[in-house]
Amino acid sequence: MKSIPLPKQKNLRADCAWVIYQILEQGRSSRDVLAKVQRRHNAKDNAWIQEMALGVLRQVPLLQSWLRTLLDRPLKGDKKAIEHLIMLGLYQLTFTRVSEHAAVAETVNAASYLGGIKLKGLVNAILRNFTRQQLASRPIDDPVIQSGMPKWLFKLIHQHYPDNAADILLNSNQPAPLWLRVNKQKATLAAFCESLDALNISYSCPASHPDAVILTNRHDVTTLPGFNQGWFAVQDGAAQYAAAFLAPQPGERILDCCAAPGGKTGHIIEYCGDIAECVALDADDSRLARVKENMARLGHRPTVLCADASAPDTWWDGTYFDRILLDAPCSATGVIRRHPDIRWLRKPADIQALTTLQSQIFDAMWSILKPGGTLIYATCSILPSENSGQVAQFLSRHQDATLQPLKQNETETAPGWQILPGEQQMDGFYYARLVKSTGQE
Ligand SMILES: C[S@@+](CC[C@H](N)C(=O)[O-])C[C@H]1O[C@@H](n2cnc3c(N)ncnc32)[C@H](O)[C@@H]1O
The missing domain is CATH 3.40.50.150 (Vaccinia Virus protein VP39)
Known part of the structure; x- marks a missing residue:
């Protein structure tokens, strides 16, 4: 499939839909494409784009099942990214605190930035039908859709872990905690923890890991004490x-x-x-x-x-x-x-x-x-x-x-x-x- 270029003008939702399109249709990594759009937004908007794009990726089977119910024929060619924009709209309406009015109006508006000015009516109709029909409250019976995984991986996880599959799938959809490793050539665990205490940053120190700190909330690590001095590295406990x-x-x-x-x-x-x-x-x-x-x-x-x-x-x-x-x-x-x-x-x-x-x-x-x-x-x-x-x-x-x-x-x-x-x-x-x-x- 021919790649759709990044919209000429920046727009929060159009850029986010473009990121989702690049990952799902062009097989590009989220890291690469997020970096590309994030150059043109401020930190707050970048955080929003990242949270929404990654959230959509966790719910693709569900969002696509709704899309198939609401859209008569798939959009093709250079209009394909409008499907991803609609998925982003459905995601906002179901999984976020974005108001219904903003989710619909701003998503419809974003269609123009993706070359879909003539599809604004379609986007509007689909998002409004979605809320009118209350599709989000209908029970989902399909376990693959519930898992948020592609079918082949869902099957493989069940095949190898018949007893743990449900936990693995659940945990694979939870945001991961932020683990740090204290660089003991530069700082002690106690000294680093004191510097976190001084800033009222809450954390825990797992007994299993002598050098680790797990932060309770998300932080921009570059703003934590000692980042530039190399006191710590970001590294998962495993x-x-x-x-x-x-x-x-x-x-x-x-x-x-x-x-x-x-x-x-x-x-x-x-x-x-x-x-x-x-x-x-x-x-x-x-x-x-x-x-x-x-x-x-x-x-x-x-x-x-x-x-x-x-x-x-x-x-x-x-x-x-x-x-x-x-x-x-x-x-x-x-x-x-x-x-x-x-x-x-x-x-x-x-x-x-x-x-x-x-x-x-x-x-x-x-x-x-x-x-x-x-x-x-x-x-x-x-x-x-x-x-x-x-x-x-x-x-x-x-x-x-x-x-x-x-x-x-x-x-x-x-x-x-x-x-x-x-x-x-x-x-x-x-x-x-x-x-x-x-x-x-
Ligand atoms: C799992 S990542 C390594 C993560 C790294 N050990 C760390 O803790 O940060 C695997 C790495 O293998 C590298 N790689 C893939 N094929 C390789 C090869 N034939 N020779 C050397 N490195 C290779 C990739 O570029 C990638 O950086």
Whole structure:
């Protein structure tokens, strides 16, 4: 489908509909398209656009079912974005405190900015019919519509988690809490908490995470105490386990082989101040720019390398690594609550391609790990084919690999620790720890 350009003139609802159109019809990430429209709005309007766009993405099946009931024929070509504008109108009328008058009038007005001046009457009629027919109060029987997920993912979650599917789906639609990790090379947890207390910012410190603070309310993190001085990083609780599981030791050479944007690289360096070197490698140059930016703010100096982890012969210097973190490219099905667009951007065929790439990187990393060394395999996926299935196959290919359990009941056929979305306020995440034989055991 031909892409519709960003409206020439800015308009809150037209820009928001354009964002939704770009994600759903053009497969672009919310991060990229939001950045594009947010350049031309103030902070308050940007927050509104983001909240509405992400809210619509959580309710696409429901909004589309209403759209199909109310619209005789689908809109096509350069009028397609008007459908997304109508969905935004329906969302405002159902899920927000925007007044009915403003939701209808402003949404109708926005149609002109999207080249739909002649469709203003249609938009108006649909939104008014929606309220008149009270469609929002009709019960929804279809569980896929209730879940807000695409059908294939809904089925996959039920197939793999028959007992937890309802919780996973529910938690994947809840906004995620804001977790911070205190950079212990710059501040103590107590000192950081004192600075939050001084500003009456409420928070909790989970006993399970020695460096973590969870803020009770949303905040612009750049305005929190010590942001510019690198006192903390934003990092979910599940991701904060990586450094402890890797357990870097003084004098060691560590590789973080899929490092961007550097969340775990920073924690590895903070975890053990005396490592010899931390190499932060990633195949994506633009994402590595974010590693550099984040590390500079935190005051860390990893070796940053743009390279393909699946082909070490193109970049490896021949010195084995003591420990490797492989935070693999994955479906990101564990972090849908933070990135509601993922459910629409991922397609079933992506999963097979990802598992192939993961196993290639896995084997390549094993070849450059020192005998006796530790490799942590991690993903932010909840799909067994990327996690326990991936690690079980790896163990069957590598006789010199031993699973070192992170929790009880882990076996070579059911390896690793699967964290489900929302568990102890964390993202969905997976970890497995493998140790390479020295050949002398
Ligand atoms: C899950 S993200 C890593 C997140 C990161 N560890 C953190 O905590 O901030 C996966 C990363 O793998 C990178 N990647 C994908 N294929 C790669 C490859 N063949 N070699 C190296 N990096 C790759 C992607 O660019 C992406 O940045």
